[in-house]
Amino acid sequence: MPYQPGKIEPKWQQHWEQNKTFKVEIDPNKPKYYALDMFPYPSGQGLHVGHPEGYTATDIVSRYKRMKGFNVLHAMGWDAFGLPAEQYAIQTGTHPAVTTQVNVDNFRRQIKALGFSYDWDREINTTDPKYYRWTQWIFLQIFGAGLAYEHDAPVNWCPELRTVLSNEEVIDGKSERGGYPVVRKPMRQWMLKITAYAEKLLEDLEGLDWPVSVKEMQKHWIGRSIGAEVHFEVWGKPDLSFVVFTTRPDTLFGATYAVLAPEHPLVEQIASEDQWQAVVAYKEACAAKSDLDRTDLAKKKTGVFTGSYAKxxxxxENLPIWIADYVLMGYGTGAIMAVPGHDQRDWEFAKAFGLPIKNIIAGADVTAAAHTEDGELCNSGFLNGLKVEPAKEKIIAWLEAQGKGKRSINYKLRDWLFSRQRYWGEPFPLLHKEDGQVLPMDPKDLPLTPPLTENFLPSPTGESPLANLPExxxxxxxxxxxxxxxSNTMPQWAGSCWYYLRFTDPQNDQAAWSKEAEKYWMPVDLYIGGAEHAVLHLLYSRFWHKVLYEQGHVSTKEPFQKLVNQGMxxxxxxxxxxxxxGNVINPDDIVKEYGADSLRLYEMFMGPLEKSKPWSTSGLEGINRFLNRFWRLYLDDQDQILTTLTEAPASTEIERLYHETVKKVTEDLEALRFNTAISQLMIMVNELTGQQERNQAMLQGLVLLLSPFAPHLAEELWSRLGGTRTLAYEPWPDFDPSKLKQDQVTIPVQVLGKHRDNLTIPLGASEAQVMELARQSEKIQKQLEGRTLVKVIYVPDRILNLILK
RNA sequence: GCCUGGAUGGCGGAAUAGGUAGACGCAAGGGACUUAAAAUCCCUUAUCCGUAAGGGUGUGCGGGUUCAAAUCCCGCUCCAGGUACCA
Incomplete structure (x- = not known):
């Protein structure tokens, strides 16, 4: 009987499920390992072949670590709040909970068909009141720490989605989901003070084993810059002043004008009578612009003079004060000192409006462009002759002494806009009294569940559907x-901000998790998921984690020790x-035709985990052929264990290859190099296929080596070989380094760096011995003819290179 | 523009304390088995010249270091992802 995945896969999946093979409990006698997948949003489309890629990788590691003696936490759940179920509800009237349940069931079925070793008793669902009760509880901790506040200001409003969005969810002026235009709209919304953690979020990136690109993205997003705040008085109005933030305080002598953001509160007070109308018109024009207009179309600088001057x-000196939308209210102080000689944006603005450009770096030419490089200062009073850095220090000291400014650090990171005008999300556990006071709910009264309704449509004015339910x-x-x-709810990120903590103690109805569970399992040792979460989810959950850490609810500063992004x-x-x-591959079809083991193995064999790579059905067939060959190493056509499996020891070559294979597969698994581990298994199988007799013990070891990759096939062969229980906890094979040693080795011989022949030499042979052998080679003799040997380079047991003249 | 990766056969990819480039798989070609096909097994396969022996050329491009470079250094080109008036 040939290899029939359709028969053995359901059988073993059932076995694992019935025996709760992968159920884990805290075991202080064993080292723990926490392997986490980014849990999916269960969409109506079902699983995509991209999902199993990361899931297979963590599953292989989990299975490997179990066999290495680790107590492995590996679980799956559903990030099930979100827009699609709600949009569907708007269209059909079906309650999102119903749609979600159907989708979750489908996802679970598909995932289970792939044979992942999850502890299904730990399954969680963010839309389950038993779960979001604790999401609301965490919000109360954040609220209680004074890190949540209501803010009345222009926010990112997406008319198409009828909700507000956070800064992180707006990409190029469009919504991250759907790509719809986003405009500014003043609304009162909940904000979380993530900016209070800017420094810690930046600092603690250092110790994390994360891809450089993700760390860089987070660094940029946090956007720390060091500079100074400088106070400017308004001429003739001594009670009015404003503060600018600059990273180049050393250029203060080169400032020729100042710019306020159009929304700056001072604008209305300083606009002169004759400029009033122009100022108001400009402000209105800016307010009407979408974010996209402000960025993309803003190649040309625009602005209006206020009629006032700063000192x-x-x-x-007198500096005219302008307003311009290239100065953003949201960054720094919303006001700048313009130094057109040494800042390109100021230079462009000065050119456009005929403002003076002053050079303060000796020898610099500022007629064609701003000079932004280092140099010696000139025309700068007491800073003359200094380079940029010392000049910064000196001017900051001067400003501080005069009370006219101070050293300052600024971040691009903004506070997190945390409310959404949606039905299908966690309601805020808060009560608003008529006098404006906000009362947190008593945690004992949680969860606060949303009411049942049939009208899920948010109003176009921005009111959530919950607002329609006065009762x-x-x-x-x-x-x-x-x-x-x-009437607002929390964004989808809320549930995913802490699910990794809930996995450590998912049934707990007394607390979000027990201290004991958290202390034992955290941090996550390996976290695999898509790169699209580089800033959003990964920054938000780091923030929550830090809040929880400071309140003593968790024991680690960071949640995810090692992060890997799988490629597309x-x-x-x-x-x-x-x-x-029309190029979508459905995992269900692949499982049906080739089996889950083939799918798992193929996705790992395609190439490095982190890289994007194209699907190839014939490549998958190749993997399927390999599994068939593997099967036939053990079983004959009648489905019997081959009689050629013997107790007799294998040849030394085969034995060496086996130990090499154990070594290579083990090392590759530790480094997540699944593709090369599989290659090595193929080499071993190819070699064994050519053998008449096969050593049974070795073949048992080989089954264990394959088992993390193709667990169903491995379990089946293991039981055929006499295993009476699952191989999931069998010890991982060891290799014997002494078996890897060869007494002879083949090395290349080069002449003038070109490969000319190979020599088989005794291991550890001396240069003289090797030279002697080389002289015996006909090919080398031919090369030596008529030439003189000038130099011999011999790297022991590696290479011989002869330099001739 | 800036930041981060990357570029190796017909294709996916191996090989980086510098040391036989192309492991493994796919595709292609040839052969065995079969009435035939599928499946399976064996062989060939970077490229050019040559019947062969053998030789030349080759890891995006141009230089350099070295006995020796896919790997190190300098200067480019192109591709992917991220980011964008952040003062």
């Missing part, structure tokens, strides 16, 4: 006072897989 604190919104406090619930699996034509391109 340069160091020269006493839910309006409550009476114990003292008889009326209060209102918040492209369609067979090399393009991104999508329905419209």
């Amino acid at each position: 340069n604190p160091v020269t006493g 839910w919104i309006n409550v009476t406090l114990p003292d008889g006072q009326p209060a209102k619930r918040s 699996i492209l369609g067979e034509n090399g393009e991104k897989m999508s329905k419209s391109r």
